[in-house]
Amino acid sequence: MLEKLQKLGHLVGNTPLVPLEHPSIHLYTKLEYHNLMNSVKARTAYYMLSSAIKRGEIHEGTTLIESSSGNLAIALATFCQYLKIKFIPVIDPNINGVYEDLLRSISYQVVKVTDRDETGGFLLTRLKKIQDLLHSIPNAYWTNQYQNPDNFYAHYHGIGTELVQHFETLDYAFIGVGTGGTISGISNRLKEAFPNVKVIAVDSEGSVIFNDKPKKRHIPGIGASTVPELVKRAVIDEVVHISEQHTVEGCHQLFENHGIFAGGSSGTSYYAIQQYFQDKAFAEKPNVVFLCPDNGVPYVQTVYNAEWIKWLLNQSVCIS
Ligand SMILES: Cc1ncc(COP(=O)(O)O)c(C=O)c1O
Structure with a gap:
């Protein structure tokens, strides 16, 4: 059975890392939708x-x-x-x-x-x-993805090692959090190779992972209504919470500015980066990486649909 599974191993990992134009940082994204069935998972x-x-x-x-x-x-x-x-x-x-x-x-x-x-x-x-x-x-x-240590190791040995092999130095990694598998594996691997790297956890508003007040969320991928066990293994420097409205904006900017048609959590991280660096100046541009965990096609009826966006904006008005 293992031998059979390993025959599909070449369809997992070694995803492209691409540079994106940005005025004040060297920005890179890892296109995780190049994995089998189009996602980091x-x-x-x-x-x-x-x-x-x-x-x-x-x-x-x-x-x-x-x-x-x-x-x-x-x-x-x-x-x-x-x-x-x-x-x-x-x-x-x-x-x-x-x-x-x-x-x-x-x-x-x-x-x-x-x-x-x-x-x-x-x-x-x-x-x-x-x-x-x-x-x-x-x-x-x-398989219990919320607690399974193999969810940690998948990313420690996978994306973590691939990033370490690519960069001579890395200054920031922005990682969306759901089960915490991605951020825990990657953060531990990156900190070993680049002790000064800052790991920024990206979560959606209303998710309780990092103590935000619980509220209804509509975009799948990141966020959770409990604190996953694996998050405790992550080495995190800062946490940013992004509203679903800004997730939508981030997805559209990523598409319009860079031709990357990605899923909700990719836009969330992209928006977080824009916000984080907007008033920061550096003598030397830092290397910054984020992930595109999946592509935009499954989101055409939501994040990329004008009617749905109108509906989402109405929801936020009702809540606040
Ligand atoms: C699209 C997308 N982005 C990000 C994540 C978060 O990854 P993790 O569960 O490893 O924290 C997930 C998890 O389901 C996802 O589906």
């Missing part, structure tokens, strides 16, 4: 699956279960179909319509929760549903 899925297979925890009779806002589920569904094992993603209404259709066509079964948890998000409801499934399905295995 191919790295997490591949690493978690291969490690669990090596430990003997996944075999032909396994039913894999995971809670995912989309990208991890799609990567896992792809690998599971290839390995011929059953996969059940637990999703929620924030999922992009395109992702839901795709998951329904490539998974064994899809479970969708609809009740919001006490923070206004869906994560706690999804985790409860996972427990129910683990009890009712024989040979069920939960």
Whole structure:
């Protein structure tokens, strides 16, 4: 089984790192949508699956279960179909319509929760549903991306090492946070190689990961309604919270200024960088990197849709 999985290994990692024009910094982005099934989560899925297979925890009779806002589920569904094992993603209404259709066509079964948890998000409801499934399905295995150390190692050895190999020196890394796997793995690897690098965690307003007041969020990817275990392993210098309205602005700027058609969390990091450096001047331009974890296609009905944007702006008016 491991040998079979490894045949897809060349479709994971070694993503392009591209320079973007910027007046005051040397800005680079790593195009993680060049991974299998177009997202950074191919790295997490591949690493978690291969490690669990090596430990003997996944075999032909396994039913894999995971809670995912989309990208991890799609990567896992792809690998599971290839390995011929059953996969059940637990999703929620924030999922992009395109992702839901795709998951329904490539998974064994899809479970969708609809009740919001006490923070206004869906994560706690999804985790409860996972427990129910683990009890009712024989040979069920939960990859548990929120706590699995292999989610950390996927990015420590993956993006972390690739960045270290590329840069002679790196000054800032802006990383969006969901499960915390990406930021914990990358931050630890970067700090070993570049002790002075500043790691900036990028979160969405209303996410409770870094103690913001909980509020309804509508764009999947970053943010959470609980503090994921893996975030505690991250080495973070500063945290910035970005509103969903600014996420939309960031996505549009990234497309219009650089031709990069990326997903919500990419625009969130890009906006955070614009805001962070707008009144900073440097004798020497610092090297700054951020990730584009997925591409914009699944967001055409939301972040890139004028009607939806109008609706989102109305939501913010109601809240404040
Ligand atoms: C589009 C996107 N960006 C960023 C993230 C955050 O990554 P992590 O879960 O490693 O913190 C995710 C996680 O699902 C994602 O789907």
